[in-house]
Amino acid sequence: MNDSLSIIIILLTIAGLSWLSYTIVDQQEQIEHLQQQLQHEQMMYKIIINDSLLRDAMESGG
Helix, strand or coil: CHHHHHHHHHHHHHHHHHHHHHHHHHHHHHHHHHHHHHHHHHHHHHHHHHCHHHHHHHHCCC
16 A cells, blocks of 8 residues: 555656646746847837937827
8 A cells, every 4th residue: 555655646746847847848938938029129129219210200109
């Protein structure tokens, strides 16, 4: 009985750790995607700020 319980506990521990690892990897991928989006938005912001025609158009609502 003790051997069966030990095996079940070990298997559940492995399953739990696998799920946590998958969750961490998924979150890392989401963070990388958000970082790429942020870099793109920062680049677009710099373009708008440095281009007087675009800046004036944005300020006038067009």
